[in-house]
Structures are given as structure tokens and as C-alpha cells.
Amino acid sequence: MKISKSIKTLDESDIGDNLLHYDYNVNYLLSLMKKGVSEDDQHFLSSYRSFEGEVFENFVYEKLLMYAANSDNIEKFVLKGFHQDKIKSHANTLSISEKQQIVYRTKSREISEFDAMFITKDNELYFVEMTLVKSVLKLRKRLRKKKALLEIIFPNYEIKALIILNEGATGVRQLPPYCSVWLTNEFSAKGVLEHIVATDAKKLLPKKRVTSQKMIEAHTLKLHPFRYYNTISWITKMLRSHKKYVLDINFLMSQKVQRYHDLYNKFYVGYILASEMREELNLDKSIKDDHKVIVALEKKHSDEIVVTYYVQQTRKILYLYSYDDSGKIVKEKKDPYGITVTEVYHVNKMMDEHYFLNRAHIETIKKLLEEKTHPQE
Numbered sequence: 001m002k003i004s005k006s007i008k009t010l011d012e013s014d015i016g017d018n019l020l021h022y023d024y025n026v027n028y029l030l031s032l033m034k035k036g037v038s039e040d041d042q043h044f045l046s047s048y049r050s051f052e053g054e055v056f057e058n059f060v061y062e063k064l065l066m067y068a069a070n071s072d073n074i075e076k077f078v079l080k081g082f083h084q085d086k087i088k089s090h091a092n093t094l095s096i097s098e099k100q101q102i103v104y105r106t107k108s109r110e111i112s113e114f115d116a117m118f119i120t121k122d123n124e125l126y127f128v129e130m131t132l133v134k135s136v137l138k139l140r141k142r143l144r145k146k147k148a149l150l151e152i153i154f155p156n157y158e159i160k161a162l163i164i165l166n167e168g169a170t171g172v173r174q175l176p177p178y179c180s181v182w183l184t185n186e187f188s189a190k191g192v193l194e195h196i197v198a199t200d201a202k203k204l205l206p207k208k209r210v211t212s213q214k215m216i217e218a219h220t221l222k223l224h225p226f227r228y229y230n231t232i233s234w235i236t237k238m239l240r241s242h243k244k245y246v247l248d249i250n251f252l253m254s255q256k257v258q259r260y261h262d263l264y265n266k267f268y269v270g271y272i273l274a275s276e277m278r279e280e281l282n283l284d285k286s287i288k289d290d291h292k293v294i295v296a297l298e299k300k301h302s303d304e305i306v307v308t309y310y311v312q313q314t315r316k317i318l319y320l321y322s323y324d325d326s327g328k329i330v331k332e333k334k335d336p337y338g339i340t341v342t343e344v345y346h347v348n349k350m351m352d353e354h355y356f357l358n359r360a361h362i363e364t365i366k367k368l369l370e371e372k373t374h375p376q377e
Contacts, residue, residue, distance in 0.1 A: 001073070001126070001162060003182040007063045010185050015062045017205040020195050021082060022058045026051055030197065048193075053132050055189035057115055060130040060164050064116055069212040076119040076216050078102055082207060084217055092226065094153075094218040102218050104149060106228045109339045111263075112146050116162075117218075125150060125157035126180075130164045132187060137171040139163070141265070141301045147178065148262035153223040229346050232264060236347055239269050240354065246361045249368045252297070252305075266298040266308065266340075268347040270355035272362065274311070281309060281321045281329055294344055295357055297369070298322070305369050307362060310334075310344050318344055 006014070029047040037044050061081065068077035081100045089095040091107040094117075102114040116128035127146055129139065143161055150159045161179045165172070172181050195201055235257065242248035247269060251257060261267060275289035283293075294310040309321040316336035324330050334340050357365075 001180050001182075003184075004063075004067055007060070007067065007164075007182065008184050010059070010187060012059075014066065015059070016208040018062050018208050019055065019058055019192055020204055021207050022054075024051060024054055024192070024196065026193075026196060029193075033197065049132070051193070052187070052189040055192050056132050056187050057130045059187070060128075060184075061116055064118075064128065065210045065215075068118055068214055069210050073120050073122075074118050075121050075214060076221075077212075077214050078114075078117040078218050078221070079215050080116070080218070083209060083215070090219065092228075093223060094221055096218055104153070109342055111228060111339065112149050114146065119157065123157055124160050125154055126160050126162050128162045128164065132166055133169065135170045136163065136165065136175060137301075140175070143176070143179065144262045144301070145265065148259050151259060152263065153226050154221075155224050229343075231260065232268070232343060232347065233350055235260060235264075236268050236350070236355075239267060245364075245368070246357070247365050247368055249372050253372055258299075261297075261299045261305075264343075266296040268294055268296050268310075268344070268351075269365070270295050270357040270361075271348075271351055272309075272357045272359070276359055277309065281311075281331075283311065287311060287313070292348060292351070294348060294351075295362065295365075297365075303373070305373055307366055307369070310340075312341075312344050312348060315345060316341060 005011075012019075029044075029051055032041070032044050032047060039045070039048070058081070065077065065083065068074045078094075080096060080102050084096055084100070086096075086100075089097045089103055089105055089110075091105060094102065094104055097103045097105075097110065097113070102117055104111045114127045115130045117126065118128075119125050127150060129143065129146075131139070133139065143163075147159050147161065150157075159178065162182065163172075163175065163179050164182045164184065166186050167183045168186070169183070172183075175181065238251050239248055240246070242251075252261075252267070271292040271294050273289060274283055274287045274291040274293050277283065277293050278287070278289075281293070291311070294312070296308045296310060297305050298308045299305050306323070308323075310318060311321065312318045318334040318336075318341045320332045320334055320340075322330050322332070
């Protein structure tokens with residue numbers, strides 16, 4: 001896949017006013033501007049970067065539509081935004097969200113969102129990531145998760161990624177081999193913002209639409225059945241089903257299960273009582289001694305697997321306890337509406353006394369992980 005000159009140079013001449021027909025999340029940014037907040041202020045910079053990222057994604061999507069229509073290599077291109085029919089998102093399939101993005105979701109939570117997606121004549125399914133980040137190193141975990149999901153639900157395609165960045169982005173050479181990278185000139189969203197704030201904004205040209213038989217709706221792609229919570233329950237059970245060991249390390253490290261690990265990022269293997277972890281995790285006195293601390297195996301972006309802990313205080317209040325590079329405990333409050341809160345609530349209900357762990361068990365698990373992921377030469 002080679003970048004076109006039109007995309008590289010950010011040529012706007014062939015997309016009309018399409019960029020201005022999108023809805024943008026700018027209320028907070030506009031409130032800062034109204035208050036006269038300096039453009040150097042961190043709140044302003046953060047809000048503006050977020051807005052500029054939205055505009056960049058929409059711009060590149062508009063350009064990719066035309067690129068796909070004229071490409072001999074692309075057979076199908078998934079529509080989103082105002083280009084697709086307004087169909088609400090459906091559980092356990094690819095569909096369009098309320099924000100008109102391409103998503104895969106369970107009944108209650110989005111699992112992944114895709115900036116764009118297309119299929120080539122060589123049976124390759126590309127997902128596209130368009131971003132203005134200066135370093136792509138933090139993208140690796142997100143890319144790994146999206147690739148794993150697509151490999152699970154589309155086993156008959158070879159999954160690849162197209163990453164579209166501004167020139168000057170660092171870390172490109174450290175992206176995995178399945179990633180192709182396009183670098184564009186530096187992007188600016190000032191023109192779009194000026195239109196939004198203008199009191200005498202010009203009358204927009206009608207939306208330009210690309211007509212091609214290649215253009216498809218997300219829900220028409222046939223996928224392999226996948227049940228998110230059923231699968232994580234099955235993995236939890238299998239990890240603890242070895243007759244001799246506290247953890248079935250061979251099951252964990254199998255290719256199939258490691259693909260799921262890329263998707264879920266962490267597996268839950270049992271619980272330990274708060275009384276045993278109070279000192280190490282510096283647990284608050286409000287956490288009773290018999291409270292379950294959920295033990296998880298997290299896969300880091302380096303592929304190292306480490307033990308982490310979750311303490312769920314209420315249905316929506318969840319804390320992750322992990323270790324930094326110096327071995328110090330780090331406490332992090334999780335998004336109350338995120339997928340992890342629902343996962344932990346789900347596995348907590350299924351864990352009976354069979355899933356009980358003590359400190360000796362956890363040391364054994366750490367040793368097994370160390371031996372499997374760092375074998376002696």
C-alpha cells in the first residue's frame with residue numbers, strides 16, 4: 001500500500017466542504033476560548049489537540065474513500081459517518097456507533113473502535129489508525145488488541161494495519177511487521193475551528209459522496225461468532241483446571257490463548273483475601289479482611305506477563321494495583337464505565353472457593369511465569 005501524493009500533501013481540493021459537515025466535540029474548547037484562556041494553557045492545548053485529532057481522522061477518512069474507489073488493490077471499504085445508512089450498533093458484531101464510528105461491542109460496552117477498515121484482493125483485512133501523536137510507542141498495546149479481535153472474528157483474513165501519521169512522529173521503526181505507515185505533511189485544523197466559531201459562517205456546499213460498489217456497510221461483513229464474557233469465563237476456568245499445578249502454564253502460553261491475551265490484556269486467575277495483601281498493597285481500613293482481591297495476569301506491551309491485583313469496592317468503584325519498574329506498588333482508579341469494571345464484576349461472581357489463592361500460590365505463579373517467559377539459556 002503506497003500513499004498517494006494527494007494524501008501526503010493533505011490536498012483539500014477534492015473533498016469540498018465535507019470536513020465541515022462533521023459534528024465535533026468542541027464545547028469545552030469553545031468555553032475556554034470564550035473565557036479568554038491563553039493558547040499556551042495546558043487545558044487549552046489538551047482540548048485543542050483532541051479536536052485537531054478528530055479533524056485529522058475525518059480528513060484522512062474522506063481521502064481514503066476516494067483512494068479506495070480508485071485502487072485496483074482494494075475490494076471493499078467500510079462506510080462510516082454521514083456516508084453510511086444510519087443503523088444503530090448491534091452486540092457481538094461490527095456496526096456503527098451513535099457517534100457514527102466503526103465499532104465492535106458487547107451488549108453494554110464497546111470493545112474496539114476502528115478509524116477505517118478495508119479488504120484487499122489478496123484477502124487482507126486492514127484496520128486503519130489515524131493519529132497526530134508524536135510518538136507511536138504507546139500505540140502498540142492498542143494495535144495489538146485490535147489485531148487480536150479481528151483475527152478472532154475474521155479468521156479467514158490476514159489482518160494488517162495502516163497507520164497514518166504526520167511527518168516527525170517517532171518510534172515508527174518499532175511498530176510490528178503487520179503495520180504499514182504513511183507519513184503526511186503537518187496537519188492543522190485552524191480552518192475548521194475558524195468556521196465553527198464564525199458568526200457569519202459561509203453556506204456549505206452539499207456533502208460529496210463517493211459512489212462505488214466497493215463501499216459496504218459494517219454489519220454486512222460476516223464474522224465468526226465470539227462471546228466476550230463467555231470466553232473470559234472459560235479461560236479463567238481452564239487456567240485453574242490443572243490437576244497438579246495452581247496454574248496451567250501451557251494452556252496460558254498456547255498460541256490461541258495468547259491471542260485472547262492480546263485482546264483482553266489481562267486474565268483473572270483467582271482471589272486472595274485482603275488480610276493477606278493489606279500491608280503490601282497498603283489497603284485502606286475500609287476494606288475488610290475477608291474482601292476478595294482479584295488476582296490477574298497482565299500482558300505488557302513488551303509481552304512480559306506480570307501479576308496485578310484488582311479491588312472492587314462497589315459495582316462501579318474499582319482499583320488496579322500494579323508494580324512500577326522499581327517494584328513500587330501503583331494504585332490506579334479504573335473508569336467506572338469501562339470494560340474492566342464489568343469484567344471484574346463478572347469474574348468475581350463466578351469465583352467460588354476453588355479459585356482461592358494464598359501468598360505461596362502467587363509466588364508459584366510468578367515463578368512459573370518467570371520460567372516460561374524468561375527461560376534460562
